[in-house]
Amino acid sequence: MGTWILVAAVAMLASVWPATAAESGAPQKGLVATVNPVATEAGLQALRDGGNAVDAAIACALTLGVVDGHNSGIGGGCFMTLRLADGRILTLDGREMAPAAATRDMFLRDGKADPRLSQDGALSVGIPGQMATLAFASTHHGRLPLGRLLEAAARVAEQGFALDRHYVGRLRETRSQLALFPESAAIFLRGLPETPSAGDRLRQPDLAASYRQMAAQGVDWFYRGEFARKTEAWMKAHGGAVTASDFARYEVVPREPVRGTYRGYEIVSFPPPSSGGVHVVQILNLLERFDVAALGDGSIEFVHVVAEAMKLAFADRARWLGDPDFAKVPRGLLSKDYAAGLARSLRMDRASAVPSAGLPPGADRDWFTRERNRHTTHFSTADTEGNWVACTASLNTSFGSKVVVPGTGILLNNHMDDFSAQPGVPNFFGLVGAEANAIEARKRPLSSMSPTLVLKDGRPILSVGAAGGPTIISQTLLAILRTIDFGKAPREALAAPRLHHQWKPDELHVEKAWGPAVIEGLRRRGHTVVVDASLGAAQAVGRDAAGRWSASADPRGEGSSGVW
Ligand code: GLY
Numbered sequence: 001m002g003t004w005i006l007v008a009a010v011a012m013l014a015s016v017w018p019a020t021a022a023e024s025g026a027p028q029k030g031l032v033a034t035v036n037p038v039a040t041e042a043g044l045q046a047l048r049d050g051g052n053a054v055d056a057a058i059a060c061a062l063t064l065g066v067v068d069g070h071n072s073g074i075g076g077g078c079f080m081t082l083r084l085a086d087g088r089i090l091t092l093d094g095r096e097m098a099p100a101a102a103t104r105d106m107f108l109r110d111g112k113a114d115p116r117l118s119q120d121g122a123l124s125v126g127i128p129g130q131m132a133t134l135a136f137a138s139t140h141h142g143r144l145p146l147g148r149l150l151e152a153a154a155r156v157a158e159q160g161f162a163l164d165r166h167y168v169g170r171l172r173e174t175r176s177q178l179a180l181f182p183e184s185a186a187i188f189l190r191g192l193p194e195t196p197s198a199g200d201r202l203r204q205p206d207l208a209a210s211y212r213q214m215a216a217q218g219v220d221w222f223y224r225g226e227f228a229r230k231t232e233a234w235m236k237a238h239g240g241a242v243t244a245s246d247f248a249r250y251e252v253v254p255r256e257p258v259r260g261t262y263r264g265y266e267i268v269s270f271p272p273p274s275s276g277g278v279h280v281v282q283i284l285n286l287l288e289r290f291d292v293a294a295l296g297d298g299s300i301e302f303v304h305v306v307a308e309a310m311k312l313a314f315a316d317r318a319r320w321l322g323d324p325d326f327a328k329v330p331r332g333l334l335s336k337d338y339a340a341g342l343a344r345s346l347r348m349d350r351a352s353a354v355p356s357a358g359l360p361p362g363a364d365r366d367w368f369t370r371e372r373n374r375h376t377t378h379f380s381t382a383d384t385e386g387n388w389v390a391c392t393a394s395l396n397t398s399f400g401s402k403v404v405v406p407g408t409g410i411l412l413n414n415h416m417d418d419f420s421a422q423p424g425v426p427n428f429f430g431l432v433g434a435e436a437n438a439i440e441a442r443k444r445p446l447s448s449m450s451p452t453l454v455l456k457d458g459r460p461i462l463s464v465g466a467a468g469g470p471t472i473i474s475q476t477l478l479a480i481l482r483t484i485d486f487g488k489a490p491r492e493a494l495a496a497p498r499l500h501h502q503w504k505p506d507e508l509h510v511e512k513a514w515g516p517a518v519i520e521g522l523r524r525r526g527h528t529v530v531v532d533a534s535l536g537a538a539q540a541v542g543r544d545a546a547g548r549w550s551a552s553a554d555p556r557g558e559g560s561s562g563v564w
Pocket residue numbers: 376394395396397418446447448449469470
């Protein structure tokens with residue numbers, strides 16, 4: 001796990017605090033927060049053009065695929081949580097799907113999982129779901145033609161954009177892997193000076209042409225047309241498993257949201273195959289047993305109790321979570337009684353050992369089903385009509401599989417690494433999994449992405465989510481705690497120091513900003529504390545009880561928010 005936290009930390013250290021990190025005021029139409037000012041502007045332009053928050057989110061997603069393409073793009077997947085003006089809440093699953101030819105042991109060589117196979121190149125690629133999700137959201141809930149939003153993003157790809165320091169850092173870290181794939185090297189290495197620096201311009205004419213193909217032909221170009229065929233041809237020549245027929249069979253799945261409550265607020269988040277919503281709600285259920293506000297943000301006791309609750313939840317994640325269309329994910333994980341039982345094992349005076357997962361009620365009969373319906377990016381939008389969107393999108397690790405399908409400019413994900421390649425063997429994020437997340441044909445890998453909405457008396461007050469592997473769950477949780485328990489506005493909620501514990505490895509990650517007294521106090525309580533410069537990147541849009549709107553990109557990064 002050290003690697004990805006270090007990657008996130010270095011990237012964040014290299015960044016500056018933007019002047020536009022937080023925006024508040026009375027919007028004429030809506031608010032947008034993303035990790036990149038060009039993408040934020042695209043979302044605001046969609047609002048100016050008469051679009052709603054859904055159009056703004058689609059504009060952000062398409063533009064992030066250009067200017068922040070190492071994190072997300074149409075070659076990857078996303079989860080979108082929407083609250084529509086009429087009060088309906090939807091969760092759209094655009095997670096990648098394993099190809100039909102995927103097998104349980106496909107990443108094992110000589111009996112051992114080989115991370116190079118699941119992280120780089122042909123076998124690491126799942127069938128992308130982002131474009132299907134954006135098209136679905138646009139058709140059913142948007143107001144602007146999708147083609148118009150594609151054309152706007154195509155112009156950015158064609159004209160180029162100035163790299164930020166974050167992008168440059170990712171390029172440096174990934175250079176040697178990108179060099180293995182000629183098409184990717186031509187775009188991301190030879191398309192830039194040998195030693196790129198912030199301000200250098202990256203143009204992506206092939207990606208612009210692909211966006212325009214879809215503007216003209218619809219997303220069938222991607223799932224049933226030229227792109228699917230080109231991808232199959234490349235895969236066949238490079239030992240991959242993905243076929244054009246896998247693309248044709250891909251579908252976005254509307255799922256039943258995870259719903260919970262916390263101190264009278266309603267929490268709506270993403271269900272499996274994300275673990276995010278389940279564990280955000282589970283941890284909140286645990287913490288509801290404690291007077292978190294009285295502990296005080298910044299106290300040793302606050303960090304301790306949150307970390308202990310995270311540890312219990314992540315132990316359950318490793319045992320129970322997977323694609324609900326394949327694995328029996330117990331709904332009892334959301335039970336308040338179950339959380340109360342777990343909370344009784346939690347001691348305030350010392351870190352406890354959590355040997356294994358718990359046994360949620362109904363684990364043998366009551367499961368999530370379809371019928372019941374930093375290497376990643378999160379963006380939030382809202383409009384004055386009452387539409388709110390929380391969307392987290394990802395290629396998985398930086399530049400995903402590092403594979404660009406020749407002639408298309410489209411970078412493919414490596415989300416096959418989010419499966420459990422071998423029980424008990426950690427993936428890139430140090431996460432272990434079990435049978436529930438084993439590889440199977442057409443199954444979706446488990447995720448931590450947690451696009452979440454918080455409501456009070458039916459009225460949305462927060463749209464939030466994050467990037468950074470399993471820390472997504474922790475960041476989203478902390479933003480909710482800071483909002484509800486400590487009354488912070490989005491910028492302050494996101495700026496406050498973070499912590500993360502994922503059960504295995506038994507390490508409590510804390511940001512340096514907690515300060516030496518808290519860090520030493522946690523060590524004295526028995527925690528193995530790892531201090532990170534910075535943890536993750538979250539974005540949020542909010543509206544307080546007085547009706548004041550506010551949006552914020554993570555103050556640790558180079559993102560921006562805006563109001564129009
Ligand atoms: N690839 C990160 C996640 O989906 O959790």
